[in-house]
Amino acid sequence: MTGQVRTVDGRVAGRRGQATRQKLLDCLSEMLSSSPYRDVKVIDVARKAGTSPATFYQYFPDVEGAVLEVAEQMATEGGQLTQLLDGRSWVGKAGWQTAQELVDGFLEFWRKNDAILRVVDLGAAEGDKRFYKIRMKILNSVNNSLADAVAELQAKGRVDKDVNPAAVAGSLVAMLAAVASHQKGFQTWGVKQAELKPNLALLVHLGVTGKKPTK
Amino acid sequence: MTGQVRTVDGRVAGRRGQATRQKLLDCLSEMLSSSPYRDVKVIDVARKAGTSPATFYQYFPDVEGAVLEVAEQMATEGGQLTQLLDGRSWVGKAGWQTAQELVDGFLEFWRKNDAILRVVDLGAAEGDKRFYKIRMKILNSVNNSLADAVAELQAKGRVDKDVNPAAVAGSLVAMLAAVASHQKGFQTWGVKQAELKPNLALLVHLGVTGKKPTK
DNA sequence: CACTTGTCCTGTCATGCCGTCAGCTTACCG
DNA sequence: CGGTAAGCTGACGGCATGACAGGACAAGTG
Numbered sequence: 424m425t426g427q428v429r430t431v432d433g434r435v436a437g438r439r440g441q442a443t444r445q446k447l448l449d450c451l452s453e454m455l456s457s458s459p460y461r462d463v464k465v466i467d468v469a470r471k472a473g474t475s476p477a478t479f480y481q482y483f484p485d486v487e488g489a490v491l492e493v494a495e496q497m498a499t500e501g502g503q504l505t506q507l508l509d510g511r512s513w514v515g516k517a518g519w520q521t522a523q524e525l526v527d528g529f530l531e532f533w534r535k536n537d538a539i540l541r542v543v544d545l546g547a548a549e550g551d552k553r554f555y556k557i558r559m560k561i562l563n564s565v566n567n568s569l570a571d572a573v574a575e576l577q578a579k580g581r582v583d584k585d586v587n588p589a590a591v592a593g594s595l596v597a598m599l600a601a602v603a604s605h606q607k608g609f610q611t612w613g614v615k616q617a618e619l620k621p622n623l624a625l626l627v628h629l630g631v632t633g634k635k636p637t638k
Numbered sequence: 639m640t641g642q643v644r645t646v647d648g649r650v651a652g653r654r655g656q657a658t659r660q661k662l663l664d665c666l667s668e669m670l671s672s673s674p675y676r677d678v679k680v681i682d683v684a685r686k687a688g689t690s691p692a693t694f695y696q697y698f699p700d701v702e703g704a705v706l707e708v709a710e711q712m713a714t715e716g717g718q719l720t721q722l723l724d725g726r727s728w729v730g731k732a733g734w735q736t737a738q739e740l741v742d743g744f745l746e747f748w749r750k751n752d753a754i755l756r757v758v759d760l761g762a763a764e765g766d767k768r769f770y771k772i773r774m775k776i777l778n779s780v781n782n783s784l785a786d787a788v789a790e791l792q793a794k795g796r797v798d799k800d801v802n803p804a805a806v807a808g809s810l811v812a813m814l815a816a817v818a819s820h821q822k823g824f825q826t827w828g829v830k831q832a833e834l835k836p837n838l839a840l841l842v843h844l845g846v847t848g849k850k851p852t853k
Numbered sequence: 854c855a856c857t858t859g860t861c862c863t864g865t866c867a868t869g870c871c872g873t874c875a876g877c878t879t880a881c882c883g
Numbered sequence: 884c885g886g887t888a889a890g891c892t893g894a895c896g897g898c899a900t901g902a903c904a905g906g907a908c909a910a911g912t913g
Contacts, residue, residue, distance in 0.1 A: 430861090437860055439909085459764050461676050461702075466899060475863050480901060487676070541763045548756045548819045549674050559826065566827065583850070590829045590837035597820060598813030604763045605812060611774065612781065614805045622805035629844040635798070645889090652889060654880080681870060690892050695872060855913095862907075871898075879890070 430481050444482045446472045448496070451489050455538040460545065494543050494557045497536050501561040504532060508568035513576065513628075519636035522624040526599065529565070530620070533603030541604065566596045572631055582633050595630045599623065645696050659697045661687045663711070666704050670753040675760065709758050709772045712751050716776040719747060723783035728791065728843075734851035737839040741814065744780070745835070748818030756819065781811045787846055797848050810845045814838065 427435045428444065450471040454463045465486055469476045483489040507528040511521040533540060543561075546554025569592035576582045602609070602623060609619055628636045643651040643659065651659060665686040669678045680701055684691045698704040722743040726736040748755060758776075761769025784807035791797040817824075817838060824834055843851045 434860070437909095440861060443861080459766070460760065464899065465901090476900075477863055477865095477902085478861080481862080485901085537763075541760060544763075544819075545675065545756060545760050547823065548752075548759075550822070551674070555823065558820075558823070570827075585836070586840065587829060587833050587837050589827045590824065590834050591841065593824050593827050593829060594813055594817050594834075594838055594841055597816035598809055601812035601816035602809050604759075605773075607765070608762065608770065608773070609805065609808050612785075612804045612808050614802060614808060618802050619805050619809075621800070622802050623809055625801065626806065626809055626841070626845050629848065630841050633844065633850055635848055649889060652880085655890065658890080679870065680872085691871080692873080692892055692894095693890080696890080700872085857912075858910085860907105860909080862905105864903105864905090866902090867900100868902105869898105869900080871896105873895085875892105875894095877890100877892080879888105881888085882886090883884105 431484060432481070440482075443472070443474060443478065447474070447479055447482060448489060448493050451486075452493055452539065455490070455493075455542060460542050490539070490542055490546075491553055491557070493539050494554065497539050498557045498560040501532060501536075502564060504528065504561070505564035505568060508565060508572070513572050513632055515637055518632060519624070519628060519638055522628040522631070522636065523621070525565070525627060526620050526624045529599045530603050530606070530623075533600065534606070537604065540600075544600070544604065562596050562600070565599075566592050569595060569631060576632060586633075591630055595627055598626065646699060647696070651697075655697075658687070658689060658693065662689070662694055662697060663704060663708050666701075667708055667754065670705075670708075670757060675757050705754070705757055705761075706768055706772070708754050709769070712754050713772045713775040716747060716751075717779060719743065719776070720779035720783060723780060723787070728787050728847055730852055733847060734839070734843060734853055737843040737846070737851065738836070740780070740842060741835050741839045744814045745818050745821070745838075748815065749821070752819065755815075759815070759819065777811050777815070780814075781807050784810060784846060791847060801848075806845055810842055813841065 428441055429435055430440070447468060451463070451468050454468055454471065463486055465479050466476050468486075468489075469479045472479075479489075483492070507525045508521070511524075512518060513521055543554050543558050547558040566589075570588040573582060573586065573588035573591055577584065577586060577588065602619070606616060606619070609616075625636065628634075643656055645651055645655070649655075662683060666678070666683050669683055669686065678701060680694050681691050683701075683704075684694045694704075698707070722740045723736070726739075727733060728736060758769050758773050762773040781804075785803040788797060788801065788803035788806055792799065792801060792803065817834070821831065821834070824831075840851065843849075
């Protein structure tokens with residue numbers, strides 16, 4: 424799809440080059456987890472990777488460029504999130520389970536990639552289309568499936584006609600993403616991780632079906 | 639409460655000093671709106687304020703310190719958000735109106751302060767307790783009111799016992815904040831601002847009362 | 854083995870921002 | 884008018900940035 428990996432000055436990267444490139448990306452990922460985005464410097468990433476800043480600039484235009492790469496890789500993995508919803512039912516007990524598994528899978532994915540997702544969120548909120556597109560790529564799979572589910576229930580008359588499936592789905596997905604980003608924040612409100620999940624699932628179920636789940 | 643405003647080196651700031659200090663904060667605010675957080679430099683803020691970098695460092699330890707100040711000022715204004723919920727009813731048509739006005743007021747506040755709120759969100763997500771506290775200060779008022787409303791309905795038996803009021807309220811508030819941050823994103827999903835609001839209100843109403851609103 | 858080719862890395866350098874200090878200017882007060 | 888404290892800035896060492904040319908290295912060739 425993306426063709427060969429190329430250096431900034433146009434050379435094609437060989438085996439060794441790709442290895443160092445990936446090492447730089449991995450080290451960048453680690454840095455993002457351990458220090459504020461604003462303080463991540465090229466020189467630190469390079470040092471951590473046991474190489475020099477000049478090498479970094481051979482593969483990436485700047486820190487942001489490398490971050491986009493990390494984000495892209497994560498977004499590709501994130502495509503698996505569709506599986507949480509493909510072919511699931513929103514009716515009866517199965518519906519409750521669908522909601523629970525969606526919440527579970529979503530939070531888990533976010534927890535695993537929280538550092539890079541923070542930055543993607545920031546970039547998207549700042550209006551950067553590249554980050555925005557990546558955020559879409561991750562959320563779209565879940566969002567579309569949710570919107571379809573709402574639209575389907577709507578067609579059967581089980582959901583009010585004036586509900587906008589895309590708006591509801593988007594809001595629910597945004598909620599999941601936001602809660603995942605600030606999981607620690609809930610502890611201050613006296614809410615433990617284990618308690619949080621069923622309540623989130625409840626909200627998702629309510630939003631999609633308009634009704635309380637049968638457990 | 640906070641006593642006198644002091645410079646970094648301990649002098650008390652007079653009228654003139656406070657003016658330049660505030661001017662620096664205002665210019666910082668503008669910069670945050672127009673360029674990515676990562677690219678906001680002390681020298682740019684100082685230039686924009688018609689002063690020198692050295693002056694900046696007289697009032698703030700660094701960019702982050704100044705950002706915290708801006709955020710603090712905004713958080714104080716944000717206390718007004720409580721008014722959106724104080725003494726409101728969640729029953730019948732009034733309940734629907736309460737939900738609508740909450741969504742309206744919340745989105746408006748976020749739209750007005752989106753730049754600084756982005757940064758606060760980032761800081762909080764990165765685990766910085768100072769930003770985290772400010773985010774709390776803003777959200778707590780809304781969150782507590784919502785949680786109280788849920789708990790009250792729960793006491794009357796109108797909401798299931800296994801619902802955790804704080805978890806539900808927190809999730810709804812997080813949803814509002816996230817949607818507000820990414821309002822532009824919804825346009826890609828074909829959802830217009832005007833359509834978004836009632837659907838958000840619906841989700842809030844569903845979350846708080848467990849039932850569809852009577853319009 | 855010497856030679857060539859193309860990939861890969863780094864030393865070095867000009868540039869620009871950071872953060873501090875000493876010292877100058879301005880405002881206020883007796 | 885002189886003293887004192889507030890207010891501001893030029894200047895400087897330090898460090899990150901980003902570009903380049905050249906050296907190191909692996910692999911193939913005669």
